[in-house]
Ligand SMILES: CCCCCCC[C@H](O)CC(=O)SCCNC(=O)CCNC(=O)[C@H](O)C(C)(C)COP(=O)([O-])OP(=O)([O-])OC[C@H]1O[C@@H](n2cnc3c(N)ncnc32)[C@H](O)[C@@H]1OP(=O)([O-])[O-]
């Protein structure tokens with residue numbers, strides 16, 4: 010509007026003075042109009058429900074989250090580093106859906122098949138995250154538990170994702186504040202900590218940092234509920250070991266390893282004791298194998314680095330040996346227990 014006014018008119022001196030005042034008034038008005046529209050559009054867009062989700066990392070967690078998001082009608086793009094892995098992710102999702110269908114459509118095989126086809130139609134795959142985030146509402150990361158790699162991923166996507174897009178990490182143990190620090194959208198960054206196996210576990214920890222806007226936090230809570238989950242709100246400290254995770258989940262298994270390493274009990278007996286004595290559905294060693302010993306080691310290494318003097322945060326020789334031998338638990342067929 011301002012450029013039209015400047016190019017379309019020629020004035021006398023007094024008219025010029027007058028038009029100068031008009032021009033600056035118009036410029037001020039144009040500036041504030043622009044701000045209002047920008048403000049409205051971004052908050053209005055930010056308030057819009059999360060419908061399109063880009064999930065980076067098609068492993069245990071990413072595939073599970075993709076399955077639940079697709080089942081609840083969201084449009085999902087699942088991204089990983091190569092086609093091979095993504096084919097395995099899709100196969101895993103179908104396998105899990107078949108377990109759901111066995112119960113949900115027990116005596117209606119056609120309805121079950123239709124249900125699976127409908128869910129899978131909501132999922133597309135890609136090996137190029139930057140090329141698929143152009144119209145996404147949420148980028149949810151579930152890649153390897155490594156701070157630098159997560160920061161590199163989000164830093165790169167921050168440059169190409171739309172302004173309204175929210176970023177979230179499914180990290181088990183890393184401070185969301187640290188992960189978000191590689192981006193310019195600290196107000197639109199949070200944590201969505203799902204629990205394994207995602208199709209079965211109702212809990213999601215919705216994590217906000219001191220910079221996460223209320224709009225963003227509310228959008229993440231609403232998204233978790235839209236997935237049929239029960240979210241809990243977590244505020245995270247900006248440094249030190251993050252208390253944005255239910256730590257019994259982490260400390261219990263690691264304490265069990267220490268007990269076993271010191272000869273206080275076999276892994277089988279410790280598992281039985283926790284299941285029959287504390288009502289856990291899985292013992293700590295079964296859980297470690299289920300979650301992945303590689304992930305568990307990433308978490309422990311991160312804690313040792315953050316808090317080296319803490320006697321609880323000491324590396325485990327047994328865990329390190331298993332991981333060094335490629336024994337990651339269920340995902341490789343052997344961990345603390347054998348699965349093949
Ligand atoms: C650990 C230390 C380090 C921490 C690491 C990071 C921690 C992380 O950040 C947080 C976590 O996640 S912590 C981890 C938090 N998680 C936990 O603590 C998990 C604790 N464990 C449990 O809750 C139960 O053992 C399970 C639900 C996993 C399995 O149930 P179960 O009764 O023991 O035995 P079942 O016979 O197998 O399954 C029975 C039926 O359930 C259904 N179904 C099962 N899986 C399914 C799937 N993937 N899809 C679809 N459906 C699935 C299916 O209908 C199946 O019947 P089917 O005829 O066999 O098809």
Ligand SMILES: NC(=O)c1ccc[n+]([C@@H]2O[C@H](COP(=O)([O-])OP(=O)(O)OC[C@H]3O[C@@H](n4cnc5c(N)ncnc54)[C@H](O)[C@@H]3O)[C@@H](O)[C@H]2O)c1
Nearest residue numbers: 066067068069070089090151152153154179180181205300
């Ligand atoms: N395993 C669990 O029980 C559990 C539970 C809650 C949260 N988490 C967290 O979720 C994240 C993933 O854990 P997981 O168990 O699913 O791991 P996983 O090893 O099963 O899967 C990670 C996937 O990410 C992919 N990946 C790695 N770097 C990538 C990149 N730069 N771009 C795209 N894809 C990439 C890998 O190829 C792999 O398929 C971790 O941060 C972990 O702490 C794990």
